[in-house]
Structure formats: C-alpha cells, structure tokens
Amino acid sequence: MNQQFEYINPQSLDEAVKLAGQGSVYAGGTDLLGLMKNDIAHPQRLVNLKALPELKAVERQKGKGLRLGALVTLNELAENEMLQKDFPAISQAAGSAASPQLRNVGTLGGNLCQRPRCWYFRGDFDCLRKGGATCFAMDGENKYHCVVGGDGCYIVHPSDMAVALLALEAKLEIYGPGGQRLLPISHFYVLPEDDPTVETVLQPGEIITSVIVPEQPVGSRSVFVKFRERSAWDFAVVSVAAALQVQNGAISGGKIALGGVAPVPWLDKKLNNTLAGTALDENGINKIAASALTDAEPLEQNGYKVILARNMIKGVLQSLAG
Amino acid sequence: MAEKDISRRIFIKRLGTGVAGSGLALSQLSAAVSAGKDDDAGEKAPKDQVLLQLTVNGKAVRLHIPASLTLAELLRDRLNLSGTKVVCNHGECGACTVLLDGKAVYSCHILALDAAGKEVLTVEGLLKGEELHPLQEAFVKEDGLQCGFCTPGQIMSAYALLKQKPHPTPDDIREGMAGNLCRCGAYPKIAQSVLAAAKSNARAER
Structure with missing residues (x-):
C-alpha cells in the first residue's frame, strides 16, 4: 500500500485511547484499509x-x-x-454482512463505525462529506441513496449490525480521554443536518469498547431481513430489523428499525408509534406497513425504496405472526 | 492416466500458471526463511521497518517490513509465494484468499503485521511434495475453472469451508464460497468441484 504510517500495539485500553487521539484506531481494518487505498483516510498511526x-x-x-x-x-x-436462539436479529445481521472472508476479520465495533459506501464519497469527488461544497448524489446517480433524513448529503448508513441493535435498543460503551460513557445506539449516529462530515458522535481518541443489549422481555421475537441486488456479498438496499413482543395476537411493545433508507440507522417515529396495540392480522399488518416512511422524500431514482421497505415490513410481521 | 495420480507437473502443464503455479515458489520460501534466520534478535530494524514473525505454510518466517505491507504483498513479493493472486486489491474478489489461523481472509486487505504470531496457509501449502491436494484434484477433474486466475482463492475458500463443514450442502457451498468472484462465470463447476472434493474426503474417511 502506498501510505506510510506507524503500527502500534497498545498494552492497555488507556494507552490505546491516548495514542488514538493522534491516529486511527484499527481493528479488522476492512473499512479503514479501503479508505486508505481510496485516498480518503491518511492516518499517520494505526492503533491496533x-x-x-x-x-x-x-x-x-x-x-x-x-x-x-x-x-x-x-x-x-x-x-x-x-x-441464534435468543437474539436472532444479531446473528442474522452479522451473517448477512459482507463475505465470509470479511466476516472473519471485520469486527462489531468496526461495522458500527464504517463509513458510507456512496460512490461519490468513495470515488474521486470533492463531495460535501469530504469537506467539499456539493452532494453529487442529489442530482446524480442516486438509486441507492436515502429517501428520508437527507439534508444536503444523501448517504445511507451501511451497517447491518446497527439496524439490528437499534431495534433491540442496545447501548454502546464508549471509552475515551474523558472516561467512560454509555450511549443508546439511537443517539450514536449523526444526521447530515447536524454535521455532514461525520457519521457518529465519537470524538477523537474515543473507542467503542462494547455493545450492551438489554435482555428482551418474555415473548419477544427478533428478526433481521435484508434486501440485496444479489443474494450474497452485498450491502443492503433496504433492511428491516424487528424486536417485538406479541401477546394474544397483537403487538404489545418493541421496535422496528430500518436500514438503507436514511443517513443513519432509522427509527421511523410514525411506524413505531403504530406498533403497540395493533393486531398481527392482515389489516393490522397493512396498517403498520403503510405508516412507514410517510415523510419520505425520494430522489429521482430511489422512490422504489419506500415500497420495498413497506413490503419488507409486511413480510417481517407475517413471519413473526406465523 | 488415473485421475487420482495427476502430478503437480502435469497439472501445471495443463493449466499454465493458474492453480498450482503456486507450488513453484516453495524453494524460494525456504531461502527467504533462512535469510530471516540470519538476523540477530537484537538487530536494529532498517529505517521505517518493523520486525515481523509469523508462520507460513508451517515454516517460521522472520523479517523486517514496512508497516504498510499487505499480507498479499508479503507473500508474493517478499516470500515469492505467487500462487496467491491479487486482482481487485480491495478485499472484494477473493483471488488473494489465504487461511489465517485456520480462517479464510483476503490477504490483500489485511496488513502483514496483522498476521504477526499467526499461521498463514497459502495454496502452496496444500501440496504434499508433488502431490496435489484432493481439492486441487477435484478442480481439475470437474473442470472447475476456465482461465484459472481466481482458482487459488477459490480453493483456499473451499478448504476453509470443508474444514468447518466437511459434508456441505449445495447451499453451504454457495454461501461459503460467496466471497470469491469468477469473471469467467465458472460457478456451477466450481461448486461441483467442492462437492466432489467433499465426497472424496468422505470416502477417504470410511
């Protein structure tokens, strides 16, 4: 590889945090090495x-x-x-990401922190996310871009794990120069309207150390489904994760999270407000699906994602009802 | 000729440099390894280089490298193990697949330093002297390739798959081999080759 950098094996988490302030933390490297090869990241130091x-x-x-x-x-x-038995959405999301070789190397923390796959961001374009003035997707090739939450920048967040963990209401343990903090994953990602150049609230030197997933209430079921243009080794066009409690044929609680539709893993408010109390019969399922992405503003080429997401939600609910 | 007895030489003659071109470099690996042994433990690394120690195809390797060297660059350019192919160089196509501590990885997309202290197995390491591995034999017998350039990676992925699932279903094979692209589109015969190798392993077990 063309870049020069130092590679450090820290002896402790404290040392890692100290060193990471002036470099990049490095775990599996499956995303960072790609960013370096594409001339997007230029770390002087990798903290392994x-x-x-x-x-x-x-x-x-x-x-x-x-x-x-x-x-x-x-x-x-x-x-x-x-x-697989008690948190299937997690194992399903992990198993559907990337390819066997990348899954052997790629880590949970790295998957949550990966940078977007937008071809303008990855390619040789001085786009808004790289500090430029324009989003090229807005009027360009935007078939795979977001339908909601875009504001100046229309990426989708590529992490499958984040979608599953958002439905499961996970929290992230973050360690950094200021000590440890615990953050709900719903507060971890940053919309372009707040800052189009970063995807997460991680500060320099901060590291995700673990993900805490609350024990799910009795009767909970979780599932993750992902639509891809080919059935393996692809990012989600749309993904749906549900972690729901069902009692007497109706939903009593839980969340549905969407991937591939927004610049962050997406908790659609209206959709999630429609869940509790709705019966898992045909009418109820249709009502829930129709409540998703009602505020979507698709770009020229990606209106299909709204229909796709609603149909996938139907499929997920039918599988949980069955 | 009995198919079982395909030798490495005949195999290379048939396929050019694709699958087992790989085996040619074993002697050069030994040279590189012994050169490594000449280093004194306390020797100062050359400027901008760091010491790396790992095991490649069962042999201890010790050498100084720049931190930016990928595992594929180490294998091909420093150890002359050119059976491992680099095609996309972005961790996407699978031609560079090797085993790292028993698991399939894209060697173009991890750093050589990530393999420190670990065991690397390349397609060269599957050979026993002149004898092909049953997977290599199966790819020949089943015609599991066209141009052959992706084949070393396909075989290493298949090796990792069969290690974990000795009796794979066709779906297991499709999923397990999903990280390896073949631009010739020889997928049906690749899958058939893996299945054939699994069956011949099963026969050998009985």
Missing part, C-alpha cells in the same frame, strides 16, 4: 485494538443482558448459538 483481548468477550448476565465486545468478529456473532 486487536492487541487488547478484553475487547473480545461475549458475555450474558441474567437480568443485565448481553455484553458484546467491540472486537468480536461478525462471523463469531453469526455462529454464536446463544445469539
């Missing part, structure tokens, strides 16, 4: 988090829920039998 075994644990404590270390690989999540 793989040197910290404490970030690799998968733990479950009764009553407290799951703690997933940020360095657990996507394949480890996909193949974890406990997750």
Whole structure:
C-alpha cells in the first residue's frame, strides 16, 4: 500500500485511547484499509485494538443482558448459538454482512463505525462529506441513496449490525480521554443536518469498547431481513430489523428499525408509534406497513425504496405472526 | 492416466500458471526463511521497518517490513509465494484468499503485521511434495475453472469451508464460497468441484 504510517500495539485500553487521539484506531481494518487505498483516510498511526483481548468477550448476565465486545468478529456473532436462539436479529445481521472472508476479520465495533459506501464519497469527488461544497448524489446517480433524513448529503448508513441493535435498543460503551460513557445506539449516529462530515458522535481518541443489549422481555421475537441486488456479498438496499413482543395476537411493545433508507440507522417515529396495540392480522399488518416512511422524500431514482421497505415490513410481521 | 495420480507437473502443464503455479515458489520460501534466520534478535530494524514473525505454510518466517505491507504483498513479493493472486486489491474478489489461523481472509486487505504470531496457509501449502491436494484434484477433474486466475482463492475458500463443514450442502457451498468472484462465470463447476472434493474426503474417511 502506498501510505506510510506507524503500527502500534497498545498494552492497555488507556494507552490505546491516548495514542488514538493522534491516529486511527484499527481493528479488522476492512473499512479503514479501503479508505486508505481510496485516498480518503491518511492516518499517520494505526492503533491496533486487536492487541487488547478484553475487547473480545461475549458475555450474558441474567437480568443485565448481553455484553458484546467491540472486537468480536461478525462471523463469531453469526455462529454464536446463544445469539441464534435468543437474539436472532444479531446473528442474522452479522451473517448477512459482507463475505465470509470479511466476516472473519471485520469486527462489531468496526461495522458500527464504517463509513458510507456512496460512490461519490468513495470515488474521486470533492463531495460535501469530504469537506467539499456539493452532494453529487442529489442530482446524480442516486438509486441507492436515502429517501428520508437527507439534508444536503444523501448517504445511507451501511451497517447491518446497527439496524439490528437499534431495534433491540442496545447501548454502546464508549471509552475515551474523558472516561467512560454509555450511549443508546439511537443517539450514536449523526444526521447530515447536524454535521455532514461525520457519521457518529465519537470524538477523537474515543473507542467503542462494547455493545450492551438489554435482555428482551418474555415473548419477544427478533428478526433481521435484508434486501440485496444479489443474494450474497452485498450491502443492503433496504433492511428491516424487528424486536417485538406479541401477546394474544397483537403487538404489545418493541421496535422496528430500518436500514438503507436514511443517513443513519432509522427509527421511523410514525411506524413505531403504530406498533403497540395493533393486531398481527392482515389489516393490522397493512396498517403498520403503510405508516412507514410517510415523510419520505425520494430522489429521482430511489422512490422504489419506500415500497420495498413497506413490503419488507409486511413480510417481517407475517413471519413473526406465523 | 488415473485421475487420482495427476502430478503437480502435469497439472501445471495443463493449466499454465493458474492453480498450482503456486507450488513453484516453495524453494524460494525456504531461502527467504533462512535469510530471516540470519538476523540477530537484537538487530536494529532498517529505517521505517518493523520486525515481523509469523508462520507460513508451517515454516517460521522472520523479517523486517514496512508497516504498510499487505499480507498479499508479503507473500508474493517478499516470500515469492505467487500462487496467491491479487486482482481487485480491495478485499472484494477473493483471488488473494489465504487461511489465517485456520480462517479464510483476503490477504490483500489485511496488513502483514496483522498476521504477526499467526499461521498463514497459502495454496502452496496444500501440496504434499508433488502431490496435489484432493481439492486441487477435484478442480481439475470437474473442470472447475476456465482461465484459472481466481482458482487459488477459490480453493483456499473451499478448504476453509470443508474444514468447518466437511459434508456441505449445495447451499453451504454457495454461501461459503460467496466471497470469491469468477469473471469467467465458472460457478456451477466450481461448486461441483467442492462437492466432489467433499465426497472424496468422505470416502477417504470410511
């Protein structure tokens, strides 16, 4: 690779945080190396988090829920039998990301922090997200861009894990120069209207150390589905994650999160307000699906995403009802 | 000729440099390894280089490299193991697939330093002397390739798959091999080759 940088194995999390202030944290590297090869990132220093075994644990404590270390690989999540049984949305999302080779290397924390796949951002365009003046997708090739939440920049967030974790109301443990903080994943991502040059609220030197997933109420069911243009090794055109409680044939609580529709993993307010109390019969399912993305403002080429998302929501609800 | 007895030489003759061109470099690897051994443990690394120690195809390797060297660059350019192919160089096509501690990875898309202390297995490491691995034999017998350039990566992915799932279903194969592209579109025969290798392994087990 053409770039020069130093590669440091920190001895402790504190040392990693200290060093990361003037460099990039580096875990699987599947996204960062691509950004470096595409001349988008130019870190002078890579702080190798793989040197910290404490970030690799998968733990479950009764009553407290799951703690997933940020360095657990996507394949480890996909193949974890406990997750497959009790948190299927997590293992399904992990198993549907990227390819087997990338899932062996890519980590949970890295998946949450990956940068967008917009071809203008990845390509040789001085776009708004790279500090330029224009979003080229707005009037350009925007088939895969967002239908809601875009404001000047029309990326979609590419993480599958984030969509599943948003439905499960996960929290992120973040460690940095100011100590530790716990942040709901719903507060982690940044809309372009707030800052079009970053995707997350992570500050320099801050590291996601683990993801906390609350124990789901009895009777909960979770599922993640992803529509891709080919059935493997592709990013989501639209994804839907649901973590719902169902009692007597009606939804009693829970969330549905959408991927591929917005610059951040998306919790549609009207959709989620329609869930509780609605029966999982044909009428109820239609009503819920129709409440999704009512405020969408598609670009020239991506209006299909609204229909696709609503139909996928129907499919998810039918599978949970069945 | 009995198909079982395809030798490496005949195989190369048939396929050019694709699959097993790989085997040619074993002797050069030994040279690189012994050169590494000449370094004193306390020797200062050349400017902008760092010491890397790992195991490649069962042999200890110790050498100084720049941090920016990818694992594929290490294998091909420093250790002369050119069986591993680089096509997209972006971790997308799978031609560079090798095993790292038993798991398939894109060697073009991880740094050589990420392999420090670990075991790398390349397509060259599948050979036993002149004898092809059953997977390589299966790709020949089943015609699992056209131009052959993606084949070393396909075989390494298949190797990782069969290690984890010795009796794969056709769906397991499609999913397990999903990270390897073939621009010739030889997918049906690639899948058939993997299935054939799994069956011959199963026969060998009995």
